[in-house]
Amino acid sequence: MNNNIYSLQEDRVIDYYINSPGVSKAKKQALRSIKSALLSDFRVYKLLGQLGQFHQVASKISTISESDSSTLELLYGSYLSKSGVRKDIFSNELICPGCQYSYATLRSTLDHFLPSSNYPNFYVFPLNLIPTCGDCNRIKNDVIPMSKNDNLPHPYFDKKLFNKHWLKIEISQVSPLKYSFNVRDELSTNDIYKVLNHLISYELEDTLFVHVDSIFEQNDEDLKDIFDTCGERGVREYILMLKQGSYISPASENFVPLNLEYAFFDALYQSDWFCNQYYMD
Template structure:
């Protein structure tokens, strides 16, 4: 939904920084397992080339005692993030905070509706523990998107959520979120996913699935009232001198604003208003629903 620049940190920077803060015994075990963590990072990179992360090997549900990489168990690697990164007062936490701040507070999964206050494991650490501190697996997210993602990850390519760092440009540069104006009191907007027909079927389904999984139909709609009510008030007052064509042009200014996300709620809403002849011609005085 919103493209983010991938963190500039190397694959094992956080892993190594965590190891540096451990006591000698734990550091020895983690250092001895480093090549296996590196192999998992290589596999992640390989699948990122085709956006096929769902094909990576998964850990069993539960079973924290299962050995995942070298001498490290699933529990060790999950705790590496919770204790070694979140609980750190040194470089691991500093890297975490740099990744979080880079989103400038906007959650990329929901196109900035939510405030990014946490890092989401795109591939959940419970399923992919060897990637628990891989910088490209840590994505700034709002609590709603992070919570909705849960601890699972789809097994089919067409159900994978959009990756803000590593996914295809089409998800960010082509329009696939649309809206329609509902002629009622108050005016409502219905948002929906409609990916371009020239996209591969797997990408079309991924877009629809991401839209559904993040609850964007309702979350986008919840933003409308605070924007459209003042707009209608302006149309009835300071913009009342505008002809329908002039009001349409006024709406187009926002609809064409490249500073707004192409598939974000605000630009999508203004595009729908601009394209709706009834909304452009209504003066919103008297019996405007029948006009």
């Protein structure tokens, strides 16, 4: 994540609209009248984001009228791009933080982390706009945290969490191969809730199984051949090579917390049963 997102002027889109020719004086004045309240709401957002307490936002921000909400929606639809803010936001992210699989490009969508249908205050607030693939944006939709344990990980505020591996895979001692997903033990309780909420909100469980099944299918035949010729030691060495090859450093811009290849090969490597017995006739 590029830190430039924090340097974006909070009211840049608002000021661009106010200073744009062709906008009626009445609309400019209406926006000026709520600008101070919006800036206060933005400060609340940043504070709660730093604390991981977005469930408290509803009680701490101003009330937006339907008319002002429509104006802010117009700013998002027509002036976010014109002001250059949309392009600047997309320059901060390469991969969709939802599925962590699809690329987030200018052709992708912007997800309102706190949904605009409930919080129009943040329609054009840069820190509420997350580059997201269309599928993830549609699936997440209007998820709202109602309690501390409902919060999702925020790509801009939970950078430490987004620089950690989230999942571990546990191999069951049955054939054909079966496995299960779990959250890594080293994560804090609060972070575990966030990761689980992320998986649920983006409906990722089935997708995770599909991807891991595909990874295994791509390597199953080679692993069997190696077991038949080199035994357990050869299998373990080959899996270690795959595990090391799939590792991505958290310092890399390509790192994603849901690195399924690394989690799966690590699980196979740690499973004495798989390395010793899975391919026995």
